[in-house]
């Protein structure tokens with residue numbers, strides 16, 4: 001174990017631990033843009049800089065390993081000045097349309113500017129002027145807001161493997177694009193949505209939630225994806241009686257926040273106008289709406305007419321355990337074991 | 346799965362057979378790719394050049410329907426080259442001699458003749474798999490949806506046992522379950538022969554336990570499977586069918602046969618969230634709540650029981666399935682008094698030893714729990730068969746290769762194999778009604794090899810007609826290197842081009858699973 005001091009508090013950690021992780025252990029907050037524990041460390045944004053005694057320059061805490069006896073300060077004037085300068089540079093070419101930006105309230109650039117009191121840039125830089133890519137049905141890419149943290153690129157290459165997006169050009173013209181700067185729709189993108197969840201700013205925005213609610217108006221409900229047997233944890237963001245956003249649940253041991261297109265973008269079938277809303281009964285060959293009372297009476301009457309094994313039931317691999325349990329309980333109670341579901345298909 | 350999803354990443358070798366993991370179980374697919382990047386050997390066996398083939402150390406592109414020959418061949422190499430785990434075989438298994446005798450003739454050269462896989466590739470695959478300290482097998486319907494699926498499953502078990510790759514972390518046999526709660530539906534006894542937790546209906550003790558708990562008379566005669574149910578309807582032995590959240594009119598093999606059965610019924614009641622192809626044939630349709638509109642639990646493919654929580658209200662008068670069932674039971678003179686899904690779960694835990702230690706309270710506090718979880722202190726079971734198999738000793742079963750029920754001939758010269766794609770799900774009931782997904786992937790694209798397409802004068806995007814002995818459908822062609830000559834691939838997501846009008850309903854004699862993965866067809870260019 002290695003012992004070090006952060007802001008006057010001693011902590012013991014495994015070798016190979018980074019300063020950022022050691023600080024996390026103590027509950028000390030350090031701002032980050034380009035860091036994600038599941039991805040390679042690139043140390044690109046330098047938002048996480050801290051002061052280490054005896055080191056000449058500030059160090060990026062996300063990719064600096066701890067050392068025995070190290071003395072670290074995370075909140076000195078020098079650190080704050082560096083972070084402010086950093087934010088100033090980012091704001092110099094960031095569109096400040098927070099009033100309508102979907103990310104407001106959930107944006108790390110906004111949060112850190114608030115934290116360090118940066119309201120507008122001291123530099124007057126050129127604004128980027130790219131056409132947002134809104135051609136695909138799932139999310140909008142507005143590279144004018146991109147702060148080049150690279151999280152999306154690494155998610156796409158390191159976790160998904162699709163490798164649909166890359167950095168293009170250098171310096172001010174540096175930009176994250178699909179190959180040949182084509183719309184994402186024509187790339188190898190499989191619309192897993194993981195880049196969208198990773199983006200710390202408003203550069204990647206799901207279409208489903210556009211102008212449907214501010215983060216603080218939404219309730220997060222943790223549940224399980226209704227599609228494949230992997231059983232990924234999802235967070236559904238709800239306003240009123242509508243689901244306006246979906247993210248992978250980072251705390252689920254199954255998927256640790258990862259998703260595919262079905263879980264991330266395929267849940268809107270719930271709101272389909274084709275949903276059944278009333279029982280239907282066949283009358284003169286046509287299915288017509290009825291009351292629950294009439295429908296259940298009819299079903300019960302018919303089921304009473306058949307004898308034991310003349311009845312069969314198909315239960316559902318999409319219903320809950322409780323419902324499958326009751327289904328077989330009901331049919332077996334009526335004297336039949338002719339119960340199956342489509343596990344075999 | 347005998348292992349957990351989280352273990353995949355740390356396995357030293359992974360053998361993926363009959364599973365297009367990156368499309369059918371994408372998040373598990375990410376883990377397979379991560380494992381490979383961390384240095385795991387990856388062996389992939391599939392008739393199609395699926396995405397994982399690009400990451401594989403060895404890719405075995407076998408002919409459809411030849412899994413058992415391939416698996417026997419790997420076992421043959423493992424034994425011949427002294428890679429078998431003799432200690433494991435001696436201490437933990439029985440029946441080795443018979444199995445070893447049966448694989449004797451499956452030399453790599455003999456197997457090459459059946460599967461089309463080069464003998465040297467097979468040797469290489471066997472060495473990588475058996476030589477690793479931990480090795481997990483992943484498979485899906487590519488193994489089971491055959492008339493000899495049961496044999497393939499046994500051959501997979503033989504392979505794992507002969508190399509001692511089971512009952513350890515990152516080592517095991519992992520069928521990836523297709524649908525979100527198919528594991529749970531099985532666990533809950535939505536099967537003809539068992540109550541919850543696989544307690545047989547013809548077992549005296551189980552029967553009397555459930556009789557007592559439910560206060561009803563019960564039938565000890567095992568029931569019929571889904572394929573048998575449709576046959577019995579046509580024979581007039583089954584008169585009424587209750588379908589909850591399934592769509593056999595699109596998912597089952599040989600749809601004509603299924604439709605005929607559904608139409609012959611005296612009474613069909615369907616409970617679903619949409620007017621599915623099946624519901625459209627019903628006498629009564631009951632509107633159900635969807636997953637985000639109710640509370641309950643799902644059990645995923647790694648046996649993890651997880652909380653499903655309500656986010657929004659069901660539309661109109663739709664109700665959760667459990668409530669509908671309780672109200673219907675009441676009308677049938679059966680009184681239940683469940684106020685919440687939790688009440689039902691408590692009853693399940695009481696009657697099901699593998700779920701006995703699971704409660705809503707624990708699920709809320711600890712997150713998901715993996716069964717077996719036998720008491721309130723039990724932490725759950727990340728991997729199965731540690732130290733000992735459920736039946737005591739692991740049993741080797743000799744398996745012989747048999748050809749598929751239908752092979753290509755002059756009239757139907759191509760093999761159709763079916764499956765899913767990344768964007769859609771099952772019969773498309775949900776994904777076809779997701780605006781984004783349906784806009785992005787609105788129609789079926791039949792995959793056909795470059796050679797076959799050239800021979801038949803078919804270009805990318807052309808409309809083609811596919812015909813089998815049972816029916817015909819039209820769809821657009823995708824000319825691709827993913828399928829080899831002689832094979833075409835379709836999904837079963839699209840009712841406009843229902844692949845199951847073509848597929849063969851011949852079933853495996855034991856598991857009664859139809860041969861959805863192999864049937865003979867012909868393809869012709871046609872007008873849209």
Ligand code: SF4
Nearest residue numbers: 156189190192193195
């Ligand atoms: S949606 Fe997924 S595949 Fe597409 S660019 Fe983002 S991370 Fe890559």
Ligand code: SF4
Nearest residue numbers: 146147149150152199
């Ligand atoms: S789009 Fe977002 S995640 Fe990607 S580099 Fe830009 S700021 Fe980072």
Ligand code: SF4
Nearest residue numbers: 225227228232260263
């Ligand atoms: S998010 Fe994708 S991989 Fe995860 S459970 Fe849903 S469908 Fe399966």
Ligand code: FES
Nearest residue numbers: 034043045046062
């Ligand atoms: S978070 Fe450390 S350099 Fe970006």
